Amino acid sequence: MFVNILNGVVYGSFLLLTSLGLSLVFGLGRVVNFAHGALYAMGGYALIAVMHAVGAGYWLGLLVAPLLVIPIAIAIERVAIHPIRHRPDVDTLLVTFGLSSMIVGGIEYVWGTGTRLLPPPSPFDAIVYVFGNQYPIYRLAAASVSLLVSASVLLVIQFSPVGLRIRAITDDPGMAEALGVNRKRLLTLVFGCAAGLAALAGALGAPIFAIHPEMGMNILIDSFLVVVLGGLGSLGGSVIGAFFVALTKSIGGGYFAEWSTAFLFLVVAFGLIIRPTGVFGRGRVA
Amino acid sequence: MRGLRSAVFGCLASVLCLSAGGSAIAQDAIQVGVLTIRSGPAKPIGDDILAGIETATKMFGPVLNRPVELVVEESLFNAQAAVTKATKLVQQNKVAGILGTSTVETLALLSVADRLGVPIVTSNSGSAAITRDRCNKWVFRTNAEDLMSVESLQELVKETPRLQQAKWFTIGHDYPWSRLVAGSVKGVKDLQYVGETFAPLDTTDWAPFIARARSAGATAVIMPVTLGVPLLQFIQQANEFGLTGTAVLVSPIGLPDWLVEKLGSTSTNVISAGSWAAWRYEEAWPATKEFNEVFYAMHGRVAGMQSLQSASAARMLYSAMTKAGSTDPDAIVRALETVEVNTPVGSLKFQPNGRQALVPLFLGPYEKLDAPRYGATYAQRADPFPASKSLPKSAAEYGCKL
Numbered sequence: 001m002f003v004n005i006l007n008g009v010v011y012g013s014f015l016l017l018t019s020l021g022l023s024l025v026f027g028l029g030r031v032v033n034f035a036h037g038a039l040y041a042m043g044g045y046a047l048i049a050v051m052h053a054v055g056a057g058y059w060l061g062l063l064v065a066p067l068l069v070i071p072i073a074i075a076i077e078r079v080a081i082h083p084i085r086h087r088p089d090v091d092t093l094l095v096t097f098g099l100s101s102m103i104v105g106g107i108e109y110v111w112g113t114g115t116r117l118l119p120p121p122s123p124f125d126a127i128v129y130v131f132g133n134q135y136p137i138y139r140l141a142a143a144s145v146s147l148l149v150s151a152s153v154l155l156v157i158q159f160s161p162v163g164l165r166i167r168a169i170t171d172d173p174g175m176a177e178a179l180g181v182n183r184k185r186l187l188t189l190v191f192g193c194a195a196g197l198a199a200l201a202g203a204l205g206a207p208i209f210a211i212h213p214e215m216g217m218n219i220l221i222d223s224f225l226v227v228v229l230g231g232l233g234s235l236g237g238s239v240i241g242a243f244f245v246a247l248t249k250s251i252g253g254g255y256f257a258e259w260s261t262a263f264l265f266l267v268v269a270f271g272l273i274i275r276p277t278g279v280f281g282r283g284r285v286a
Numbered sequence: 287m288r289g290l291r292s293a294v295f296g297c298l299a300s301v302l303c304l305s306a307g308g309s310a311i312a313q314d315a316i317q318v319g320v321l322t323i324r325s326g327p328a329k330p331i332g333d334d335i336l337a338g339i340e341t342a343t344k345m346f347g348p349v350l351n352r353p354v355e356l357v358v359e360e361s362l363f364n365a366q367a368a369v370t371k372a373t374k375l376v377q378q379n380k381v382a383g384i385l386g387t388s389t390v391e392t393l394a395l396l397s398v399a400d401r402l403g404v405p406i407v408t409s410n411s412g413s414a415a416i417t418r419d420r421c422n423k424w425v426f427r428t429n430a431e432d433l434m435s436v437e438s439l440q441e442l443v444k445e446t447p448r449l450q451q452a453k454w455f456t457i458g459h460d461y462p463w464s465r466l467v468a469g470s471v472k473g474v475k476d477l478q479y480v481g482e483t484f485a486p487l488d489t490t491d492w493a494p495f496i497a498r499a500r501s502a503g504a505t506a507v508i509m510p511v512t513l514g515v516p517l518l519q520f521i522q523q524a525n526e527f528g529l530t531g532t533a534v535l536v537s538p539i540g541l542p543d544w545l546v547e548k549l550g551s552t553s554t555n556v557i558s559a560g561s562w563a564a565w566r567y568e569e570a571w572p573a574t575k576e577f578n579e580v581f582y583a584m585h586g587r588v589a590g591m592q593s594l595q596s597a598s599a600a601r602m603l604y605s606a607m608t609k610a611g612s613t614d615p616d617a618i619v620r621a622l623e624t625v626e627v628n629t630p631v632g633s634l635k636f637q638p639n640g641r642q643a644l645v646p647l648f649l650g651p652y653e654k655l656d657a658p659r660y661g662a663t664y665a666q667r668a669d670p671f672p673a674s675k676s677l678p679k680s681a682a683e684y685g686c687k688l
Contacts, residue, residue, distance in 0.1 A: 003501075007493040113329040115515050117522060117548050127528050134500075136526045139493075208526070209490050210519055214327050218490050253485065253494030258460050261486045 003133045004254040005247065010139045012246030013146035017201040018219055019226040019238045020153055021194025027170035027233030029187040030089055031081060034096040036198050036223065037216025038103035042069050043199025044211040045107055048116060058121035058207075062145075065203040066196040073195030077188050085187070100216075107213045115212040142204045149200060150239075157235060166190060170233050222249075225268050231277050315355040316613055318343075318603070319375035319404075321368060322386035324360040327515045330544050331592055332361075335386045335410060338593030341581045342600035349604045350611070357381060365394035376402045382613040383603045386596060389413050392425065399424040404615050405606070405622060409599035410562075410592055412463065412539065417642035421686035424615075426622055426636060428599040428629075428643040429562040432463055434676035435539055436470035438560035438647040439508075441671055442536075443474045449557075452534065455504030456482035457495045457511070457520070464510040467538045471508050480504055489516065492523045500529060508536045508559075518545055521552060530555035540564070543590035546652060546664050553652040553664045560647035560676075563594035563631045564668035565660070567648065577630035578660060588660035589630070598629035602643070632670065639688060640681025644673035 018040060025033050046065035050056050056064070080099055084091050119125055120138035127134045157163035168176035169183050177183050202216065209215060225245050230237025245264060252260025320339055323332035336358060347354040357379045359371040368391035375381045384406045387395065392411040399406060399422045407426045408416070414431040430438075443449045454471050458464030461484075468482045481502040483495045499507055507529065511517045517537075524530055530552065540561025546553045558564075565588055568575035577597055581589040589597075603618070605627045610617035626635040634643045650667035659665075677684075 003497040004494050007491070007497065010493075011491055108325070113326065114544070115327070115330075115518055115548065117518070120526070134528050138526070208523070210515065210522060212327055212515055214515075215490075218488050221488070249491075250494045253483075253489075254498055257483045257485055257495065261488070 001251070001254070002131055003135065004251045006130065006133075006135060007139075008243065008247035008250035010143040010246075011250060012243040013143040013150070014201050014205055014219065015222055015226055015246050016150045016239060016242040017146050017197050017204075019223040019230070019242050020150060020235060021197040022223050022227050023230070023233055023235055023238045024157075024166070024190050025187075025194045026227065027235075028166060028183070028190050029081075029085060030092075031085070031187075031191075032089060032093045032096065033191075033194070034093060034220070035076070035099040035103060036096075036194070037220030038100040038107075039069060039073060039195040040198040040202040040205075040216035040219055041107060041211075041213060042072070042103060042195075043202025044206045044215060045111055046199060047203040047206055048111075048118065048211060058118075062200070062203050066199040069199035070192045070196045074188055074192040077191040081191070082184065082188070085184075104213050104216075111213075113213060115210050117210055118206045120207040138207055142208065145204060146201065149197070153197065154235060154239075162186075162189075222246075225264065229268050229271050234277075315353045316349055316607070317355050317357055317379050317381045318600075319372070319379065319381035319384040320356050320358045320386040321361050321371055321375065321384055321391055322358070322410075323363050323388065324358070325362070328363055331388070331410070331514060331542065332386075334542065334544070334590040334592035335388075335596040337581065337585050338409075338589065338596035339385050339600045341577065341584055341589075341593070342597035342604070344584065345577065345580050345597075346601055346604045349607045350613070354604070361387070361391045363388065363390050365390055368394045369398055372398070372402055372406075376404055382607065382615070383407065383618065385409070385599050385603060387411065389416075392416055392427075393420075396420055396422050396425055405603065405618050407599040407603050407622070409595035417637075417640060417681075417684075417686060419685035421641045421681070421688060423619060423688055426599075426602070426641045426643070428602060428631070428634060428645060429595045430560065430645050430647045430673075430676060431642060432466060434647060434673070435560040436466065437676040438649060438671045439467070439470055439536075439538055440474050441675065442557070442559045442649050443471070443477065446557075448534070449506055449536070450477070452506035453478045453480045453502070453504050454506050454508065455480050455499040455502055455533075456484075456508050457492070457499055458482075458484050458509065459487055459489070459512055459516070460484040461487065467508060467510040485511075487512070490519060492520045493527065496524055496527045496529050499533065500527070505533045506536060507533050508538060510538050513539070513542060514545075517541070518548060521549055521556065525552045525555070540591055540648070540666060541652065542592060543588050543662065543665065546666070547588075547662060550664060551654070554654060557651045558649060558666050560649060560671065561591055561666060561668075562645075562647070563591045563598070564648040564650070564666050565589050565594060565662075566665050567631070567668040567670065569668070570670075571630075571632060573628040573632075574630045582660040586661065588662040588665070594630045598631045598634060598643075598645075601627055601629045602634060637677065637681045637686075640684070640686045641688075642677065642681070642684075642686075644677065646670040646672050647676060 046068045047061045050061040050064045124138040124141050128137045165181045226241035230241030322335045343354050361368045387408045388410040392408045409428045412432045414433045456468040483498050535556045540558035606621035606625045609621040648668045650669045
């Protein structure tokens, strides 16, 4: 049971990184970003590109990979999402879906369709005993990095001037714009940062889940479950949702594997019916 | 002026003759359809299938003194797409046969095979039904089916003392084949079976399932996990959690060779309970060696399980065409029923009054080679398990009524 809880916390930390970005982008621009999973995959590939092209070590690659993805995401936002932002939500949904296919296609074109294994970096490639249970050190290290970065994002949103603007637009875009907040520029910035978070999660997850063009698909589905459960645009809800989804998958996988996915979707469906604005009631009904 | 006119006319006539000749050559080629996966995570499997067919075509063509031209179509691993593309291959490309299909495509084509009316020789389809209760006049199979693999798995357990004494656990995907494999392990007399868990098909994190095997004290884990990325992830994570240090991993149908190379030394913790093919069979069978050498020269890598199998299917089809003396579909089917050929997976023929090839399975552990061969450093040891043991009854007894 303990190992399953630990697994849930580790996976939850990855989900938190990806779902925070999804939630921020929706809160700010009402963009349901289906390309988020592809940006996660791009993080994995940016990592191996840095490691192989420059000969950098894993940790330097981990630092640089999101920085490579951010400008690409900003360009995508300016070219493909910005011009249609005032159209109905379904338009941006379809565009980001198409973008996702294009990014995955681009990855396949450049790196091929094969899977790449990346061993955990030394000295994190060993096993440690946690309360008498063997557990890979790398998973604990990756979860710590994810949680640290997620906490930093939440602190920035809560206490910085930029965070104040983001919250203002999420709560009341019309009033915030009337008070001089530049929503367009902020959305571009947030889209880039959200992509950076997804890329970081992809790079962190690479030694665990392997790198392949479709690697973002499953985490995208789980991240959407998190965001829907927590409330669209609610960051606090995303925190609860990420760990709920991850722990359900992990503990469910350990004890009722065949039913865990069905149970998860049932909870989300039930949550949507009785509390469509998420666990804290602060989300939006799109 | 007249001379100039004659020269122009002559040139035009020559061009027309040449183009007519070219067209005659193109029409003269025998078109063979290859319907396989060409994109997505399973593309490496499709790559191996296609490479095997290309190699066999180079080695065993021309057929009936006519060049063989492959028409490749993407199946998307999707039943509807497979039917559409197969129909296109038959109606537009006029193919004389279809190769390269996997389980999803083959099951879909069974329902339209009579309408398509060309022989389909599959080499990558596990579902037993294809050549048992759903067998069809047009659909042949060269790879061993799931229930044959079950027999070889039971043989492996009986013949290996280490496995007989082990505590067995199944970690598989949540679908019927996994449960069939789990059931076959449980069916071995006096075996200690300590548990099983079946993961959803979209599983990427195997940690909860590995934790269950560990807590059950498993020392042998059978892993009926989908070939490709999921199996790679599972073995990598089993190694990460130290499961490979305490338990032997048993793959019910072996590992593709591209996956073995990616796993490297981790693959030495795996035993195959019944691969569909193994390139190291070349140590006992010259036809495998001959094929491996041509394959390596053409593709620069070792011939994987799917390549050896698809090449064998192509070899069977081409030999049947030769025996039939024409590309008439009915004649090819009749020839396929009786043809017997040395292929890269052994001497093959189809079951009398059936559609399943009497093909061996290959048991054995994965190990490091003394010296790299064909670019491979790790490979399965190939101990053949004959079809007489895995498929002892007649086609009719297995439910095939043609």
